[in-house]
Amino acid sequence: MNVLALATEEALLALKIGFLVLLYLFIVYIVRSATRDMSEAPQESIILGAKEAAALRAEHGIVEHTPAVARFVVLESPALDTGRALELTTPAVVGREAGNGVPLDADEFASGRHARIDSRTDGIWVEDLGSTNGTFVNGGRISAERLEPGDVLRIGQTELVFEP
Numbered sequence: 001m002n003v004l005a006l007a008t009e010e011a012l013l014a015l016k017i018g019f020l021v022l023l024y025l026f027i028v029y030i031v032r033s034a035t036r037d038m039s040e041a042p043q044e045s046i047i048l049g050a051k052e053a054a055a056l057r058a059e060h061g062i063v064e065h066t067p068a069v070a071r072f073v074v075l076e077s078p079a080l081d082t083g084r085a086l087e088l089t090t091p092a093v094v095g096r097e098a099g100n101g102v103p104l105d106a107d108e109f110a111s112g113r114h115a116r117i118d119s120r121t122d123g124i125w126v127e128d129l130g131s132t133n134g135t136f137v138n139g140g141r142i143s144a145e146r147l148e149p150g151d152v153l154r155i156g157q158t159e160l161v162f163e164p
Contacts, residue, residue, distance in 0.1 A: 068119030070147075070162070077158035079106035086160065090119040093129070094155050109133050110156030122146060124162065126153055 048056065072086045080086075080102075092101025095114035104110040111131040118125050127144040128135035136154040137145050147153070147162040154160075 068124065070117050070119065070124045071164070072153070072160040072162055075152065075159040075161055077104070077107065077160075079104040079110075079158060088117055090117055090124065092117045094158075095129075095131075104156060104158055107156040107158050110158065114155050115153075120146075123148075131155075 094102040097112040114131040115135045
């Protein structure tokens, strides 16, 4: 065998070993840099009981939002008795589905989930939920609107007047 061929094989072997060592060091570097951020700041989770959470909210002056009550009187409806007063704890959904806050199962022009009545910081709002026939306040079609006392809300064939 030739001395030159032997030296070439040894040089190639040394290069292969050197390449594998560099590849190994590169992988170690990637793994260490990926895990470095996780080891510097450990995450802690705190689970508070109801009493501790209430005390913490009171300490920081956080007022809990209690659901508002929206009062309506039925003017006309195929599903509800005329003159009936409805006191809804908001948010409430109005429509033909049975699980709604105001089920209008006999109103054929109301959608399953027709509109949502919700309390916000500035008052009681009604929002159309993509109904087929639309939601109306005082005769005008709306997508979302804040209600004023005396406003007439029409959902399907049901008309409700908003009272404070």
